[in-house]
Amino acid sequence: MNRRLSLAMLLPLLALGACSEVEDAVSDTASDAGSRAGCELAQPALDAGRSLVDDVTAKIDADPAAAQRELGAAAEALGLAEPALSGEARDLVDRAGAALEDLRAQAEAAADGVTVDDQVLQAAQDEYDAAAEQISGVC
Secondary structure, three states, X not given: OHHHHHHHHHHHHHHHHXXXXXXXXXXXXXXXXXXXXXHHHHHHHHHHHHHHHHHHHHHOXXXXXXXXXXXXXXXXXXXXXXXXXXXXXXHHHHHHHHHHHHHHHHHHHHHOOOOOOHHHXXXXXXXXXXXXXXXXXXX
């Protein structure tokens, strides 16, 4: 009788453990699907942003207001992908976003009549390019 009682008490615990494993598997699958969806948004946005960054750095002095608008639109495109990403992919999108912010700050300075810092422009461009290149290996 004691043996049956012990077995009867053990079965619910085993069932709970099995439910936990299924729950973890479903959660992992959903997370993977979310990351794939985020990558499907992030990778083209980063790729398109590469030429934008090149164009903006070339004309930031001539039309800082246009540069701000274009950089803002690029940042918004990256922002759409970010919530679905995790890990290294999210870090790369964050790095690219920070580079866009550095460029936008330079565009704001240029609009205020401050001389653009070419070293900051180059560093931001390099950082963005590196993140855009690396995302293809992650996604």
